Amino acid sequence: MLEAEIHIQLRDFPLDLNLQVHPGEVLVLMGENGAGKSTVLNGISGLLTPDSGLITLNGTTVFDSANAIDMPIEDRALGYVLQNPAVFPHLTVYENVAYGLKTRHTPKHLAIKRVNHWLTVMNIEELAQVKARNLSGGQKQKVALARALAIEPDLLMLDEPFTGLDTESRQSVQETVRMFVSDLKIPCIVVTHRVADALGIGERVCLLNRGINHWEGRPSDIPTAGMQLPV
Amino acid sequence: MVIGAAALIISVTLYLALPVAALFLRTTPELFLSSLSDPVVQSALRLSLITSVISLSIVVLVGTPFAFVHSRNTYPGKMLVDTLIDLPLVLPPAVAGLALLVLYGRVGFIGRQLNMFGITLAFTTLAVIMAQIFVASPFYLRQAKSLFEQLDPAYEHTARTLGASPLRILTTITIPLTASGLVSGAVMTFGRALGEFGATIMFAGNLPGVTQTMPLAVYVGMEGNFNVGLTISILLVLISFAIMIAVRYLARREVPHA
Numbered sequence: 278m279l280e281a282e283i284h285i286q287l288r289d290f291p292l293d294l295n296l297q298v299h300p301g302e303v304l305v306l307m308g309e310n311g312a313g314k315s316t317v318l319n320g321i322s323g324l325l326t327p328d329s330g331l332i333t334l335n336g337t338t339v340f341d342s343a344n345a346i347d348m349p350i351e352d353r354a355l356g357y358v359l360q361n362p363a364v365f366p367h368l369t370v371y372e373n374v375a376y377g378l379k380t381r382h383t384p385k386h387l388a389i390k391r392v393n394h395w396l397t398v399m400n401i402e403e404l405a406q407v408k409a410r411n412l413s414g415g416q417k418q419k420v421a422l423a424r425a426l427a428i429e430p431d432l433l434m435l436d437e438p439f440t441g442l443d444t445e446s447r448q449s450v451q452e453t454v455r456m457f458v459s460d461l462k463i464p465c466i467v468v469t470h471r472v473a474d475a476l477g478i479g480e481r482v483c484l485l486n487r488g489i490n491h492w493e494g495r496p497s498d499i500p501t502a503g504m505q506l507p508v
Numbered sequence: 509m510v511i512g513a514a515a516l517i518i519s520v521t522l523y524l525a526l527p528v529a530a531l532f533l534r535t536t537p538e539l540f541l542s543s544l545s546d547p548v549v550q551s552a553l554r555l556s557l558i559t560s561v562i563s564l565s566i567v568v569l570v571g572t573p574f575a576f577v578h579s580r581n582t583y584p585g586k587m588l589v590d591t592l593i594d595l596p597l598v599l600p601p602a603v604a605g606l607a608l609l610v611l612y613g614r615v616g617f618i619g620r621q622l623n624m625f626g627i628t629l630a631f632t633t634l635a636v637i638m639a640q641i642f643v644a645s646p647f648y649l650r651q652a653k654s655l656f657e658q659l660d661p662a663y664e665h666t667a668r669t670l671g672a673s674p675l676r677i678l679t680t681i682t683i684p685l686t687a688s689g690l691v692s693g694a695v696m697t698f699g700r701a702l703g704e705f706g707a708t709i710m711f712a713g714n715l716p717g718v719t720q721t722m723p724l725a726v727y728v729g730m731e732g733n734f735n736v737g738l739t740i741s742i743l744l745v746l747i748s749f750a751i752m753i754a755v756r757y758l759a760r761r762e763v764p765h766a
Contacts, residue, residue, distance in 0.1 A: 324665050350668045357610055357669040363662035367684045376680075377670035421666075428670065 279432055279464040283320045283330035285313075285488075291487035292316055298464035300335075303455060305479030305496065307467045312485040314468045316382060318434045321466070322357050323350040334432055335463075351380075356430035360468075362421030362439050366410035370401060373409055373420050374466030377428035395423035398453055400446075422450060426457055433465040439474050451477040472499055475500055528745055535738050542740035552725035552740060553719045559633065559721065560701040563640035567697055568646050572690070575652035576678050580664075590653075597646045605710025612638070612711070635712035636719050640701035647700055651693025655686040658763050685764055692758035699751040703744065708760055 279298040284291065292313040298304045306314045320334055323340065326347060331470035332340040339348040363443040365373050374395055378388040399419040404412065409420060419440050425433065435454070439447050455478060458465040467478055475482050475496040482499055484492040492500060535543075543549055573684055578589065612619045612629045619629060629635055653664040663685060667677045683690065705723040714728065722740045729737020 322669060323666070351671045351673060353669075355669045356665070359662045359666055361660060361662040363660070363666040365663060365681060365685075376667070376672075380667075380671040380673075380676060387652075424670070 278336070279316075279321070279332075279334050279466075281321050281330070281332045283317070283327040283332065284326050285316060285320055286327065287313060287488060290464065290487045292320075294485075294488070296466075296483070298466060300462040300464060301459045302481065303458055303465045303467055303479045305475040305481055305482045306466060306485060307470065307472075307475060307499070308485035308491070310470075313488045314485055315436055317485070318357065318436055318466065318468060321432075322355055322434060323348065323353060323444040328472065341459060348350070354428075354431040356425035356428060358418075358421045358425050358435045358438050362438075363488050364409040364412065364417045364420045364424075366408070369406050369408055370396070370412070370413065370416075370420050371405040374423045374427050377424060391427050391429075392423075395427045399423045399450070415443065415446060416468060418442055419446070429461060431463055433463055434467075435465070436468045437470070439469065439471070447474070448477065454478060470495075475499065502506075526577050531738065531741050535735070535742065539735055540739055540742060541741060543735045546733070546739070548716065548720075548725055548733070548736050549730075549743075551740055552720055552722045553743065555633070555636070556702055556722040559640060559697055563637050563644060563701045564694060564698045566637070566641055567645045568690075568694055569644060571648045572652055572683065573678065575649055575656055577657040579653050580619050593649050594646055595641050597650075601643055601704065601706025602710055604719060605639060605707035608635070608639060608642060608707060608711040625754065630711055631713040631719060633712075633718055634691065636708055636721060639707035639711050640704050643704050643707050644697045644700035648690075648693045648697040651696070652686075652690055655689040655693075655763055656682060659685055660764055663764065688758045689763060692755045695751050695758070696699045699748060702747060732736065 279296065280299055281296045284293050286292075289311075292314075294313075296304065296317075303327060306317060308314050316325065318332075320327045321328070327340065327342065329342040330340060331338070331343070334353070337348075338344075338346050339353050340346060363377065365479065368376070368478055374390055374392045378391060382390070386416055393402070396405055401416060401419050404420075405418060409417065412420065416444060418438060420492070422435070422438060425435070425483075433454070438454075439450065442450060451474070454465070467474075469475060469478075479496045481484060482496050484499070578586070599607075609630055610616050612622075612635070614620070614623055614628065614630060616630075622629065629638065659682065663681050664677050667681045672680065702721075703723055704721070705727070708719065708721060709724060709727075714720050714724050716725075720728070722744055726737045726740050726744075729735075729740065
């Protein structure tokens with residue numbers, strides 16, 4: 278269970294948000310460009326320190342401004358795919374997916390098994406030895422997802438994870454993420470600007486508008502009027 | 509118009525290239541090769557290469573983490589630090605040498621204390637290295653800082669979320685992604701260290717085999733064996749030329765920037 282209450286002063290407006298994401302649930306964050314979607318993820322991950330707030334993950338406090346608690350990012354057990362999927366271009370696809378397992382000292386036999394599993398699930402096993410700088414946009418996105426899922430995080434956060442994927446891959450990746458989240462019973466937040474993606478992956482949608490929770494509900498009930506969301 | 513442009517390009521190029529070409533025209537291959545075995549040339553070449561390699565190693569080993577920490581953090585006085593580390597670039601080398609002497613010389617602020625323990629820095633090979641580091645390190649530091657600032661932060665951020673420590677991020681992500689630029693900065697630093705004259709002669713003196721580096725031997729050659737000076741000069745030109753080619757080649761590769 279993720280519970281986050283964060284306040285971050287952005288350049289044009291304050292971001293004030295209160296979120297709860299249950300184990301196994303996918304919360305979709307939507308909103309126009311500049312509404313503060315990526316900032317929310319950065320604040321929860323610790324890449325950006327909120328001005329104030331309280332974040333707990335499975336009962337553990339990872340950030341508490343009142344008590345000066347700010348757990349280092351590397352200890353937060355996150356799977357976070359940033360808007361720029363940042364696949365390490367100098368490493369092979371295999372080394373990319375194995376990166377988080379290596380830093381966490383996962384036993385070698387287990388790491389090999391997990392990497393191979395995710396390469397197969399993402400349908401990129403034939404690219405294992407290819408340097409990531411030579412991949413297409415969609416392939417990079419799959420590698421970034423495999424890398425985030427392979428570490429079996431306590432919280433999964435994906436920022437526009439379906440960019441560059443064709444319709445078929447998009448559906449299969451959405452299905453994979455949904456199954457992963459429900460199998461591991463972890464909370465997941467997905468940022469997207471496409472209503473179709475929200476329908477494909479989310480159980481609950483939160484519409485952000487200038488830093489506040491403008492609307493919350495089921496993906497099928499998204500009020501498109503006034504938000505100018507591309508479908 | 510075309511003739512004017514051609515004349516401008518030719519005259520500027522000739523102005524810069526002719527003196528270098530004159531060095532080669534002044535000697536013959538036989539004379540050059542025979543001077544290579546001159547003890548003065550050999551000793552200056554050996555000393556210059558050894559001290560420059562040591563200086564470069566120290567600059568890279570200390571300068572890389574320095575540039576990383578400096579570019580990834582904000583702290584009071586950061587701009588002042590930025591200015592101070594660039595200062596040796598514009599400081600006349602003789603002034604740099606005098607400054608080093610005033611601080612580390614036998615009666616200098618630090619030199620005096622070291623002298624009580626029997627440690628002398630000025631006019632030793634160590635002084636040659638210290639002068640080279642002082643004068644040449646800004647080339648590497650500037651390059652490393654700018655590369656680290658250009659690099660898209662998403663790579664390091666992702667590595668952090670994957671559990672990597674700052675040291676692991678530096679060694680597995682930041683350095684490999686900026687490697688070609690770092691090497692070109694290192695090559696420039698090596699070239700500057702190799703050509704260092706003013707600070708060395710002020711702080712380290714001109715003792716053959718101990719502190720007489722190649723540029724100093726060229727200077728001495730002016731008054732004694734001119735061929736020795738000419739041979740060392742040609743060696744320095746060849747090394748500089750190789751350095752410029754290496755830098756141009758490495759600079760073509762791009763950093764994945766934001």
